[in-house]
Amino acid sequence: MARTAGADVVIIGGGGAALRAALAAADRGASVLLLEKGRLGKAGVTALSCSDRMAFHATLAHTEPGGPDAWRYHAEDIYRIGGRVSDASLAKALAKGAAEAFHYLEKLGVPFARRPDGLADQFITDGSKYARACYTGPHTANDIHAALLGEFLRRRLPVLENTMAADLALDAEGRVGGVRTAAGRLVPALAVILATGGAGQAYEVNVFPEGMTGDGYAMAWRAGAELVNMEFIQIGLSSTKTKLACSGSMMRCWPRLVTQDDREFLFDYFPPGTPHEHVYAVLFRKGASWPVSREEPSHLIDIAVFSEMRKGRTVFMDFSRNPRGLDLRKMDPALWSRFEGMRAPALLEPPLRDSPLARLKAINAPSVRWLKERGIDLEAGDRIELAPACQHFQGGVKINELAAASVPGLFACGEAAGGQHGANRPGGNALMDSQVMGRIAGQSAADFANFTRTFPHGRPRPRRADAPAARGKAADVREVRAQIQHLMSMYASVKRTAEGIRDGSAELAAIRRQPWKAAAADREFLAETRSIAQVAELVLAACGARTESRGPHLYFDSPDSTAPLPRRDPEWRKYNVLVRAKGGKTIVEAREPAGPDWELVQNIDA
Numbered sequence: 001m002a003r004t005a006g007a008d009v010v011i012i013g014g015g016g017a018a019l020r021a022a023l024a025a026a027d028r029g030a031s032v033l034l035l036e037k038g039r040l041g042k043a044g045v046t047a048l049s050c051s052d053r054m055a056f057h058a059t060l061a062h063t064e065p066g067g068p069d070a071w072r073y074h075a076e077d078i079y080r081i082g083g084r085v086s087d088a089s090l091a092k093a094l095a096k097g098a099a100e101a102f103h104y105l106e107k108l109g110v111p112f113a114r115r116p117d118g119l120a121d122q123f124i125t126d127g128s129k130y131a132r133a134c135y136t137g138p139h140t141a142n143d144i145h146a147a148l149l150g151e152f153l154r155r156r157l158p159v160l161e162n163t164m165a166a167d168l169a170l171d172a173e174g175r176v177g178g179v180r181t182a183a184g185r186l187v188p189a190l191a192v193i194l195a196t197g198g199a200g201q202a203y204e205v206n207v208f209p210e211g212m213t214g215d216g217y218a219m220a221w222r223a224g225a226e227l228v229n230m231e232f233i234q235i236g237l238s239s240t241k242t243k244l245a246c247s248g249s250m251m252r253c254w255p256r257l258v259t260q261d262d263r264e265f266l267f268d269y270f271p272p273g274t275p276h277e278h279v280y281a282v283l284f285r286k287g288a289s290w291p292v293s294r295e296e297p298s299h300l301i302d303i304a305v306f307s308e309m310r311k312g313r314t315v316f317m318d319f320s321r322n323p324r325g326l327d328l329r330k331m332d333p334a335l336w337s338r339f340e341g342m343r344a345p346a347l348l349e350p351p352l353r354d355s356p357l358a359r360l361k362a363i364n365a366p367s368v369r370w371l372k373e374r375g376i377d378l379e380a381g382d383r384i385e386l387a388p389a390c391q392h393f394q395g396g397v398k399i400n401e402l403a404a405a406s407v408p409g410l411f412a413c414g415e416a417a418g419g420q421h422g423a424n425r426p427g428g429n430a431l432m433d434s435q436v437m438g439r440i441a442g443q444s445a446a447d448f449a450n451f452t453r454t455f456p457h458g459r460p461r462p463r464r465a466d467a468p469a470a471r472g473k474a475a476d477v478r479e480v481r482a483q484i485q486h487l488m489s490m491y492a493s494v495k496r497t498a499e500g501i502r503d504g505s506a507e508l509a510a511i512r513r514q515p516w517k518a519a520a521a522d523r524e525f526l527a528e529t530r531s532i533a534q535v536a537e538l539v540l541a542a543c544g545a546r547t548e549s550r551g552p553h554l555y556f557d558s559p560d561s562t563a564p565l566p567r568r569d570p571e572w573r574k575y576n577v578l579v580r581a582k583g584g585k586t587i588v589e590a591r592e593p594a595g596p597d598w599e600l601v602q603n604i605d606a
């Protein structure tokens, strides 16, 4: 196999986690090489994705509740809000490392918003108790990426762009010794860091950029690494046309949720006779908890939308008039009084009283403009087509506090890694994680490379995908991908059932048994689709093993049920670790995560 000059530490990916890892490894004196399948700054979530206000969590000297224990509150929140299915040791590493990560980015020039006293402004995000979210605005992630990339380029660190990593190469002792690219070249390394991000493209509806196909999960799996928490995927209602997460202000101004024939369906999902105020209070709360979560009663809204779609209907958000029976005078003012622009008496008088659009303009006028620029003119009566979309993978390649995976020489960080977040991930912790664990992965990989120089690798050989015996007529790989995305959105999205997981797994197995055909220009698309198929298998296996509901994993006893099964504590305070047995068989092991090793400052059972 042709070889390319390698490095002590090869980092796969070019997002926020990868760049931070490369800088940290270089600081430790290692030679580094980044492999990015797209172009730097033009690929991945950190460089490209945005939302109404993107959050970066950090516990700083002035962050509430303040004092020397502030990091403990943060670590306990990650672990507790996560549903106690993550490693508390990793939560501690995140909470303790967040301030350093923030100040590093600040030094690189990320323009974080300031309060009048000059300190970083912080707000409360989905699921959090304290205001820890630093931000620059809708483009926080992009600003972070630009600053890191600027530093990476300034230091002239080497990168191979448009180079897709396809597999890890292991030596005879099972240590990672390099990477095989999709073009078939071997890139030797003493240590490899996976920073390949999540696998949003495994779902039909997602808010990820193109190319986010979970290659890192699939490569790690083929190399024998353990993965964890793959059933916990952040899913929330989004605009299918613009990929905008329809959260916060959009739900708080009480739009109508209707099907294509203008039927308001929410009441069908509440017991007969439920007062209007109750239904609309739940709708309002969806604005404060965008991702599906068993722990938030507003998951009923996601279930309602998903169930309508399963019946073949299209669902829209309509801002043109009030939903049926909404009487703001009967709503509890405690719900909305703290939102600027929506305070009584204005809210109880026209135009705010009578129009969701007037309310949206009062609390988030830029969103109306943003949508108009993208072809949805709410003022002209356009409606927003909605669907549950995949936004983040909480799980991934299982790491320890050194960001090391279970295969020697392999490290992971950012969204490619798992075990640091639980079932729910409070908004802001993913970007922070990419920086804290990115730094740790870079340092650990450099140390490992240094050690390995003394005990050299044997000749590395790439682990290739097991090619299942293909039978029948060849299917076009583009159709294959669409079929897998569809089955994931049917069976591993908002509603999960034993029957659905069985059907989904059987459909997936049939798709994988078929031969796939691809045009020569589609070689990478084919490799990515293999990754998606592998990710689908892992997610379905993890979903099938968790026979309770927790976080975004809503498990039902029948496909027609609208009431998820309860969360089962303490029996299910375990995470599902996926282990690859001989012959490529997937084994799911429920294990107890590491609990807190510090004196608790909160009740973590609450």
Ligand SMILES: Cc1cc2nc3c(=O)[nH]c(=O)nc-3n(C[C@H](O)[C@H](O)[C@H](O)COP(=O)(O)OP(=O)(O)OC[C@H]3O[C@@H](n4cnc5c(N)ncnc54)[C@H](O)[C@@H]3O)c2cc1C
Residues within 6 Å of the ligand: 012, 013, 014, 015, 016, 017, 018, 035, 036, 037, 038, 043, 044, 045, 046, 047, 049, 050, 051, 053, 054, 055, 056, 057, 141, 163, 164, 165, 166, 195, 196, 197, 198, 207, 208, 209, 211, 212, 213, 215, 216, 391, 392, 413, 414, 415, 416, 427, 428, 429, 430, 431, 432, 434
């Ligand atoms: C719309 C949206 C809004 C979000 N909002 C927030 C928020 O407000 N706060 C928060 O904390 N988190 C948020 N997140 C999540 C967070 O932004 C991501 O988890 C984080 O940016 C991931 O960083 P990363 O470096 O791990 O991956 P990415 O930035 O996605 O980078 C991965 C890189 O790896 C490359 N790559 C992949 N496979 C290969 C391969 N085989 N070979 C070579 N290169 C490869 C990709 O091209 C890409 O450049 C949001 C996510 C989305 C989609």
